[in-house]
Amino acid sequence: MVRVEPCDPRDPHAVSVMERLSRVLNAITGDGGTSSFDPADVLVSRALFVVARDEHGAAIGCGAYRPLEGDVAEIKRMYAEHGSGAAILSHLEAAARADGYGAAWLSTRRVNARAVSFYERHGYVEIAPYGRYADRPQSICLGKMLES
Helix, strand or coil: CCEEEECCCCCHHHHHHHHHHHHHHHHHHCCCCHHHCCHHHHCCCCCEEEEEECCCCCEEEEEEEEEEECCEEEEEEEEECCCCHHHHHHHHHHHHHHCCCCEEEEEEECCCHHHHHHHHHCCCEEECCCHHHCCCCCEEEEEEECCC
C-alpha cells in the first residue's frame, strides 16, 4: 500500500528521493533536472510537496506543484518507484483542485518516453511550450484540466 503525504522538500527523506530522481533523469536525459526546481517554490501558498511511502515507511516517490500563472499549477519533481506514480499524481491533482487551480501543466524531456506515456495515460495532452521551455525543442509541455 502506498501512502502519499505532504512533506517539507528539505526533509532528509525528500532530499534522498529527489537525489534518486536526479540520478535517473541524468541517465535518461543527461540532465538531473535540478536547475528547474527550487524547494522554496513549493513552500509558498497554493503549493505542495509530497512524498510517497511504502508499507514500511520508506520514501518511494515524490512530487510537487507550484503556482505558475492564474489558475494553473505546475507539476514538478515527479518520481515514482514500485508503482507509486498514479497515487502521487492523483494526490497532487486533488490538492491542486482544492487550492483553486483549474489546470495542471508540466514539462519533461521528449526522450523520457516512459514519463510522457505515463502522463498521457493520465489525461495529459501536449500544450504549447511555456516559460523557460519555450525555446527548448528537447522539452515537451503537457497539460490537463482539473475538473471539480
